[in-house]
Amino acid sequence: MNAAVLKTEVRLFRREPGALFWILLFPTLLLVILGSIPSFRGHEADLGGLRTIDVYVPVAVLLGLIVGGLQAMPQTLTGYRERGILRRMSTTPVRPSALLSAQMLVYGGAALASALLALVVGRLAFDVRLPEQLFGYLLALVLAVLVALALGAVISALSRTTKIAGAIGSAVFFPAMFCAGLWAPVQTMPDVLARIVGYTPFGAAAEALNRAAAGDWPGWTHLGVLVAWTVLLTAAASRWFRWE
Amino acid sequence: MSFIEVSDLRKSYGGRPVVDGVSFAVEEGEIFGILGPNGAGKTTTVECVEGLRVPDAGRVRVTGLDPVADHARVARVLGAQLQESELQAKLTVREALQLYAAFHERPADWRPLAERLGLTDRLDARFGKLSGGQKQRLFIALALIGNPRIVVLDELTTGLDPRARRDTWELIEEVRAGGVTVLLVTHFMEEAQRLCDRIAVIDKGRIAALDTPAGLIQRSAGATVISFTPSAPLDEHDLNALPALASAEHKDGRLTLSGTDATVNAVITLLARRHVTAHQLRVVDATLDDAFLDLTQEATA
Numbered sequence: 001m002n003a004a005v006l007k008t009e010v011r012l013f014r015r016e017p018g019a020l021f022w023i024l025l026f027p028t029l030l031l032v033i034l035g036s037i038p039s040f041r042g043h044e045a046d047l048g049g050l051r052t053i054d055v056y057v058p059v060a061v062l063l064g065l066i067v068g069g070l071q072a073m074p075q076t077l078t079g080y081r082e083r084g085i086l087r088r089m090s091t092t093p094v095r096p097s098a099l100l101s102a103q104m105l106v107y108g109g110a111a112l113a114s115a116l117l118a119l120v121v122g123r124l125a126f127d128v129r130l131p132e133q134l135f136g137y138l139l140a141l142v143l144a145v146l147v148a149l150a151l152g153a154v155i156s157a158l159s160r161t162t163k164i165a166g167a168i169g170s171a172v173f174f175p176a177m178f179c180a181g182l183w184a185p186v187q188t189m190p191d192v193l194a195r196i197v198g199y200t201p202f203g204a205a206a207e208a209l210n211r212a213a214a215g216d217w218p219g220w221t222h223l224g225v226l227v228a229w230t231v232l233l234t235a236a237a238s239r240w241f242r243w244e
Numbered sequence: 245m246s247f248i249e250v251s252d253l254r255k256s257y258g259g260r261p262v263v264d265g266v267s268f269a270v271e272e273g274e275i276f277g278i279l280g281p282n283g284a285g286k287t288t289t290v291e292c293v294e295g296l297r298v299p300d301a302g303r304v305r306v307t308g309l310d311p312v313a314d315h316a317r318v319a320r321v322l323g324a325q326l327q328e329s330e331l332q333a334k335l336t337v338r339e340a341l342q343l344y345a346a347f348h349e350r351p352a353d354w355r356p357l358a359e360r361l362g363l364t365d366r367l368d369a370r371f372g373k374l375s376g377g378q379k380q381r382l383f384i385a386l387a388l389i390g391n392p393r394i395v396v397l398d399e400l401t402t403g404l405d406p407r408a409r410r411d412t413w414e415l416i417e418e419v420r421a422g423g424v425t426v427l428l429v430t431h432f433m434e435e436a437q438r439l440c441d442r443i444a445v446i447d448k449g450r451i452a453a454l455d456t457p458a459g460l461i462q463r464s465a466g467a468t469v470i471s472f473t474p475s476a477p478l479d480e481h482d483l484n485a486l487p488a489l490a491s492a493e494h495k496d497g498r499l500t501l502s503g504t505d506a507t508v509n510a511v512i513t514l515l516a517r518r519h520v521t522a523h524q525l526r527v528v529d530a531t532l533d534d535a536f537l538d539l540t541q542e543a544t545a
Binding site: 002004005008011012015016080083084085087088090091092093094 | 294295296316319320322323324326328329330331332334335339342343344346347348349386390
């Protein structure tokens with residue numbers, strides 16, 4: 001880790017209006033749009049008495065970190081490699097890995113900020129209760145950020161060019177969002193499907209966040225699935241990543 | 245001990261040898277040039293010196309250190325300007341200089357450096373908006389910002405206009421006057437001739453010659469060139485009998501001969517004997533260009 005590199009990457013991130021919008025604002029904007037539909041604010045027996053807007057807060061929380069980790073970060077990192085930026089840094093006393101860790105901190109931080117914004121807006125605008133099991137919620141959230149960054153690192157490792165990174169990022173984005181519950185929240189999925197989705201990184205994250213939001217412990221199985229994916233994906237990324 | 249030592253360096257890509265047994269040593273305070281045609285293995289050679297590539301065989305030492313195993317220590321004494329290596333498009337010139345200065349323990353003050361490289365009025369411009377020449381000057385500044393003892397410059401003046409090129413040469417001479425050793429990769433003869441104390445000519449992964457610029461010119465077959473328009477045609481037979489003649493060329497009635505001083509003397513004698521007047525007589529030393537073509541052709545044959 002290098003402070004000057006981190007400072008520079010934060011500054012550069014602030015110059016990317018696209019990334020700022022899609023990571024920080026879009027998830028909350030989506031929440032506001034959904035919350036404006038009157039029927040989404042009514043209690044549903046299907047959802048165990050919750051309102052649709054209640055179950056979409058965790059989806060919005062996951063959306064920011066999926067966009068940041070799977071789409072934005074791999075494009076940036078692949079571009080840094082493609083354009084020789086990592087290579088130039090290799091000739092200085094600072095290792096190019098400083099750039100990688102700075103990128104992860106920037107996108108991880110942005111994902112957490114996006115999650116916080118979604119929670120606060122959900123609470124203030126739509127009266128969605130803040131997570132009751134706060135520690136469990138934060139733990140699940142941090143693990144979800146880590147798994148998104150690890151998956152993003154694998155995409156960066158496998159993509160030779162930014163175009164490929166963009167294509168793989170989008171291909172992974174939709175299944176990831178499906179598992180996170182964008183089209184149908186995990187609670188409404190048929191049992192078998194919900195069970196399968198629960199073993200995917202973002203399905204497990206969605207389940208863990210939902211439980212913690214309701215005041216239960218996120219469940220060791222879900223947390224374990226997140227940890228296992230993070231370890232596996234990190235190992236894969238460090239195995240395949242090329243500096244040039 | 246030499247400042248940079250390369251001995252029997254070898255590197256192949258996919259079974260094709262790119263550097264095939266290159267050896268040279270650079271002394272402290274020297275400007276050492278590596279000259280060669282495209283694809284000769286120049287860049288791969290200096291990348292091994294910079295520690296960016298691991299040699300297949302051979303030994304590389306920079307101030308006695310292994311650039312791969314002791315990468316961090318070598319990076320502190322060696323500044324590099326690379327080919328085809330960019331910066332983040334939205335980083336400004338000032339931010340790039342500050343960032344790279346922060347990588348070093350005792351960096352140079354970036355302001356005079358930027359001033360010297362004519363970047364002062366572009367400090368707030370983003371990298372992506374710079375012209376090719378401005379980018380190149382920024383890369384030179386970044387190579388020098390750590391106050392290195394050795395600076396490796398790969399295609400230093402590519403993309404620079406003649407004015408900026410001459411300014412850059414002056415800068416490199418100043419840098420050397422400050423005690424910095426310079427390793428310069430180029431395919432630009434005028435640059436090599438003007439700047440380098442010694443030059444290694446690399447062709448097809450091997451050293452074709454290693455000498456001072458003057459030495460390289462002297463050792464090439466046609467070190468002296470004599471040209472004139474004869475008042476009457478000269479006999480081919482007489483021409484071919486000239487001593488140490490390297491080449492003879494007729495063009496629009498003008499004759500261009502290359503060889504040595506002995507050739508020149510013999511030509512003058514021949515002209516006197518045949519009562520031929522030489523109009524617009526010119527005798528010039530061959531340039532490094534000629535020597536280079538001669539040396540790299542030899543290796544091809």
